[in-house]
Amino acid sequence: MGKLIVGNWKMNGSIKLVDEFILKINKQAILALPSIFISYVHFKNPELRIAAQDCSIFDGFGAHTGEISAQMLADAGCKYVIIGHSERRKTSNSDAISNILKKLQNVVNCGMTAILCVDERYAELIDEPTSDILKNHLDKVVIAYEPISAIGTGKVSSLKDISNVLADIKNSYFGVKTLYGGSVNANNVKDILSIASVDGVLIGGASLKLEELNKICQISMCLL
Ligand code: PEP
Numbered sequence: 001m002g003k004l005i006v007g008n009w010k011m012n013g014s015i016k017l018v019d020e021f022i023l024k025i026n027k028q029a030i031l032a033l034p035s036i037f038i039s040y041v042h043f044k045n046p047e048l049r050i051a052a053q054d055c056s057i058f059d060g061f062g063a064h065t066g067e068i069s070a071q072m073l074a075d076a077g078c079k080y081v082i083i084g085h086s087e088r089r090k091t092s093n094s095d096a097i098s099n100i101l102k103k104l105q106n107v108v109n110c111g112m113t114a115i116l117c118v119d120e121r122y123a124e125l126i127d128e129p130t131s132d133i134l135k136n137h138l139d140k141v142v143i144a145y146e147p148i149s150a151i152g153t154g155k156v157s158s159l160k161d162i163s164n165v166l167a168d169i170k171n172s173y174f175g176v177k178t179l180y181g182g183s184v185n186a187n188n189v190k191d192i193l194s195i196a197s198v199d200g201v202l203i204g205g206a207s208l209k210l211e212e213l214n215k216i217c218q219i220s221m222c223l224l
Contacts, residue, residue, distance in 0.1 A: 003220040004200025007207025008032040026217035042077025051080035057102045070106035081107045082115045108140040142177045150182025166197035186215040
């Protein structure tokens, strides 16, 4: 399997942009779309790999106005769900570690893969009971290291920091798949993906530019 290339559109995009991506996106990319676009994209091209940017702590269905459950996301065509993104943790009181673990459980119970984001505080994941839950689902979890200082700032972490943190996470979690995220673009991705402990990248801003995202996919394929 090649490197994982995940684009996180955050609260961006339009039907016009989505239509452009559906036609021309490199099939290696996984797109984390605003939930309003998910079923549209899946309906138009069921082969595209789609992620959601979050899910509810509640499972199934129920009286939870404004929430979207993991089950609904799976039904709409998602294969991956980002959980614990630092931008959610800043704005949502549902994103304490205990709630992130509930979301993780919901995602894997619905047959999808959780992309669990951690920042400089990644050590909190290694604490009990987090580690027990993670260890039970290692084949359905990808851990994304996204230092807050690197997200949307244009300042990528040092290659040494990325290498050390992801190696540490892999050691704690028996070789779990890892991503690095934070100001990744077509110019720096080759060096990042060349790090042994990096299995892929989570890309914010650059994933909204079709040509740049496709270029990142091509660079990653040359590294196989
Ligand atoms: C992100 O928000 O997941 C991210 C990595 O953003 P950016 O690439 O824009 O830094």
